[in-house]
Amino acid sequence: MTTIAYKDGVIAYDSRQTRGGAIVSDDCLKCEIxxxxxxxxSGCVCDEQALIAAYFGTPSKDPVExxxxxxxxxxLMMVGHDDKTGIWKQPLDPANADAIGSGSAYALAAxxxxxxxxxxxxxxxxxxxxxxxxxxxxxxxxEGVPQV
Numbered sequence: 001m002t003t004i005a006y007k008d009g010v011i012a013y014d015s016r017q018t019r020g021g022a023i024v025s026d027d028c029l030k031c032e033i034x035x036x037x038x039x040x041x042s043g044c045v046c047d048e049q050a051l052i053a054a055y056f057g058t059p060s061k062d063p064v065e066x067x068x069x070x071x072x073x074x075x076l077m078m079v080g081h082d083d084k085t086g087i088w089k090q091p092l093d094p095a096n097a098d099a100i101g102s103g104s105a106y107a108l109a110a111x112x113x114x115x116x117x118x119x120x121x122x123x124x125x126x127x128x129x130x131x132x133x134x135x136x137x138x139x140x141x142x143e144g145v146p147q148v
Contacts, residue, residue, distance in 0.1 A: 001102030002030060002042045003124040003131040004069055005117040006076070006092065009140050011040055011069060012117035014103075014125060015133030026133030038138065039079075041068035042101035047081075054087040055079060067100060071140055094140075103128030 004013040017028035032039045034052055041048050043066035050060040055070070060081060067080035069092070078090045078100065092098055097117070099107035103124030110123035121135045 001128075001130040003099060003101045003103030003107050003121050003128060004030070004040045004042055005097070005099040005104075005107040005111065005120040005124075006069060006140075007097040007111050007115075007117040007120065009094065010117045010137050011071075011140060012121040012135055012137045013040055014121055014131045014135055016131055017045060018130050021129075023132070028133070031136070031138060036073075038071040039068055040070070040138075041066055043067055051079065051081050051087075054081050055089075059086045069098075069100065076140060099124075101131070103131035106131075 002014055002016065004011065013030045015026055015028050016023060017025040030040060039052055041051065047064045047066040050064045051066045054060050054064065063083050064081035070077045070079050076092045076094055078092055079087065081087055097111040099120065106124040106127045107120035110120040115123060118135050118137050124131045
């Protein structure tokens with residue numbers, strides 16, 4: 001899994017990729033930009049492309065074990081895939097901090113105590129074995145579009 005946190009216009013995420021209980025890489029990019037849409041994904045790496053395809057209208061016949069944050073055309077959303085209904089999108093209130101992934105509870109607690117999104121991911125790295133590597137950030141403008 002991973003930890004992805006959002007607070008005050010910033011999305012932060014770690015770079016650890018795991019398989020089972022083993023670390024595969026501590027230098028995995030977890031932000032993918034497709035057709036101008038930024039995806040920050042957590043879950044099975046092999047399902048990321050299926051979730052992205054479902055987001056753009058090509059549903060998956062198989063279960064998709066992946067979810068994430070998306071910045072699309074001025075909107076910040078959480079997305080996932082349900083085996084019965086397909087893709088789901090939940091708008092996020094940019095005024096509220098949020099986190100997903102295996103270290104999300106640590107990240108949310110850190111942000112509740114005043115940490116930034118970046119600091120929250122770093123806090124999760126200390127406690128969640130599936131979160132590690134490098135903490136990376138992307139600034140999201142008020143309207144939810146990544147700043148270039």
